[in-house]
Amino acid sequence: MNPVVLDHITKTYENGKVLAASDVSFEVASGELFGLIGPDGAGKTSLFRILTTLLLPDKGNASVLGLDCNKDFEEIRRRIGYMPGRFSLYQDLTVKENLDFFATLFGSTLEENYSLIKDIYEQIKPFNNRRAGKLSGGMKQKLALCCALIHKPEVLFLDEPTTGVDVVSRKEFWDMLKTLKQQGITIVVSTPYMDEAMLCERIALIQTGKILTIDTPGKIIAAFPVPLYAVKAKDTYRLLTELRKRSEIASCFAFGDYVHITLKDNSNESQTDQLKQELIQAGHEQFEIKRIEPTIEDSFIQLMSQTYGR
Amino acid sequence: MKQFLVFIRKEFFHVFRDKRTLLIMFGLPLVQIVLFGFALTSEVKNITLTVIDNSRDLNSRQLTDKIKSSSYFVVNESNIDYNDVLKLFKKNEAKCALIFPSRFGDDLKHNGKAQIQILTDGSDPNTAKTVVNYISNITSAYQQEISNGKPLEYVITPEPRMLYNEEGNGSLNFIPGVMALVLMIVSTALTSVSVVKEKELGTMEILLVSPFKPLMVLISKAVPYLILSLLNIIMILVLAVFVLDVTIKGSIILLFLESMLFIITCLSLGLMISNTTNSQQTALLLSMMGMMLPTMIFTGFMFPLENMPKVFQWISNIIPSRWYFLIIKAVMLKGLGFGYVWKETLILFGMTVLTLTIALKNFKTRLS
Amino acid sequence: MADKVITCKNLTKKFGDFYAVHNISFDVSQGEIFGFLGANGAGKTTAMRILCGLSYPTSGEASVAGFDVYTQQERIKQNIGYMSQKFSLYENLTVLENITFFGGVYGVPAAQLKERSRQLIAKLGLTNEAKKLVASLPLGWKQKLAFSVAIFHEPKIVFLDEPTGGVDPVTRRQFWDMIYEAAANGITVFVTTHYMDEAEYCDRVTIMVDGKVEALDSPGNLKSRFDVTSMDEVFYRLARNAVRSGD
Structure with missing residues (x-):
């Protein structure tokens, strides 16, 4: 049996008015690095809380390590590691005090599983006597990860560990996750950053409580149904408004200084040449159009439109 | 554990x-x-003290004068009777009163001890307590004076009574x-x-x-x-x-x-x-x-x-x-x-x- | 070149011995979308506070909308708009109440206030929600409304502080459409953020590291200069050796 199983989970708040999870099912295999990708308010945190036995679903069953999240919550709590979103530790305790506290709380010691956290801990060890509140965002996150790992959990749940953390620290954090994965720990991680999806083995894209798709990032990208083009011109805003008016364009979204478009009719390759000519004639400078590989963000947008008919 | x-x-x-x-x-x-x-128990000054002297003898007058000369009280001598004093208290026109019984001087001379009654408004317990303390102090100074430094021959017992809050809540x-x-x-x-x-x-x-x-x-x-x-x-x-x-x-x-x-x-x-x-x-x-x-x-x-x-x-x-x-x-x-x-x-x-x-x-x- | 609406020359802000902002210089043109990037603690917020007229620099020169940051702070405040992801609207006021409140605060004439509020609500497609509490709106709508409120009094410059962190990709693009439109109408947009995907949409960006401007160029030029495909990587190259980082 897979270590993490969600089976038709539905969860609402405020007497059914707010839908946090709508018929969500997925499984995470042993030793897998699984990502839950979606914007704020998509329902990621609710799913994490159900899996970590902190919330009961309205409908459906959840199990972790073969144990029922409702009945066997005490056993589950002993065997998992959890880093909640916005988890900020005890600001007024030092690094060492935080670690010792959480180690004891989970019935372990810093020394007992030292090999597991060694790589991460050594980076913050020089600040052992500094209060957690005085650490930088990246350091805090490392400390939090150490605290979550200190009892050698079999499954690790990380809810938005990289939110609000700068790029450098984010990169380091994902490197740490890869190392942990090599030690056989099953990891479920959530993030609102689409670009982090590529760093997971398998991902679920989630939006307003619904799973849009579940697969490896590569397969999700490969499943993009139509050719995707990137268009660029000097005046992006003008390009955007003019492209939106054109009848042959199916979708049109700004991606940085490019605009990604799909066409309604994909049988005729020469359409793009015509588009180019007409827009250059309309006075667009530095015009450029090229076929590109979709990113996860393209897929997300496409799946969102498909699911919600935007 | x-x-x-x-x-x-x-x-x-x-x-x-x-x-x-x-x-x-x-x-x-x-x-x-x-x-x-x-x-809250800071010093109290210039309180109006109603003195009812039913005795009108040397000793009561001497004691009244002593109280007058202290800076704590403004003495208001009056002929009203006990029940009128109570009315004054009710109307909030008096905060404290000193009552000499009718045979104060006689008692003191012949029995060597006499009583005075101090009436205070207990709804303001801090002031009340202070007033009682001051009058007691002045009284004991007076009795030492008339005893001429000898072991006390004359004893005046002040008998305080706090109206409205007789237990002295708040002190x-x-x-x-x-x-x-x-x-x-x-x-x-x-x-x-x-x-x-x-x-x-x-x-x-x-x-x-x-x-x-x-x-x-x-x-x-x-x-x-x-x-x-x-x-x-x-x-x-x-x-x-x-x-x-x-x-x-x-x-x-x-x-x-x-x-x-x-x-x-x-x-x-x-x-x-x-x-x-x-x-x-x-x-x-x-x-x-x-x-x-x-x-x-x-x-x-x-x-x-x-x-x-x-x-x-x-x-x-x-x-x-x-x-x-x-x-x-x-x-x-x-x-x-x-x-x-x-x-x-x-x-x-x-x-x-x-x-x-x-x-x-x-x-x-x-x-x- | 278009008018310069923000100019900074050797701008410095010291707290004791600590250089929060160290000798930065840049210009922003009218209608430009200018990204101001940096890790937490790099000095973004300090610099932005100076430009918004909320704090005085230690040395150097700066002017915003033609007004001096030392002597004309009040004039600066009349000519700018501000929106941050954390606070912008009152959740327990309705959509309409928020618009009229902020419009009033920023000096939109009372005679125009009603009509312009109605127009704005119609433009945002919120006619049916006008009397609903802002708290009940989805996050994406709140952000769009917040931005509209920030430019409701037609400021010369609007400062956006991490405006689109955490929203879904479609809403984010709708939001940037609005920013593009505002810029096309001549409003200068000044975005401070540490989300690099927001940086990709800017005309030009500065990257601040340890209180100094480490790079200033268009995202495209920066990417080709470092031969990388995303701003994330540009930032990583520049910031990985940073000494400072805070919260």
């Missing part, structure tokens, strides 16, 4: 590293004792009152805030997910504040004894045991509050408004309960601090033993069991 100890140590770190908590915890009782102890009573108030703040407000803080920080999620039993989380939160509250009691008592010259008449052990009971009531109230809210602000507001205000109003240490409307008196029965106040007053100031306070103790005990049960029952092992 080790988890428990580590948890408690952590709580102490929180307390000792937060200047605000420390200030509330140890600064507040200090300020309150000093405030109530000194500021030393504020010390049990401050004890109740401080315990309410430290135990209720600080406990609820410290639990809710964990929720705000997100650490509560970790604590719940850990193998440490959720109930133990609550107990470990409560124990440090129990200890700190006891320290507070010691501090207040030490201040009372050494700074304000209060004598603790009853058993100190009984005092502590009763205080422990009350602290547990307060802690349970604090935990109850923390179960109902997720924000520190709300927790603080609930503790302050919901707990402190009733303590100040309904214990009777600031406003005499007997003078309140029946409804308020009835409400005061469900305020735990009221019973604690009665117990401490009896034990500390009157020197009574457990035999006299067992009823109040039983009521307080019942309240403690009730609040603790509610607090523990409502504590969720999951997030709502």
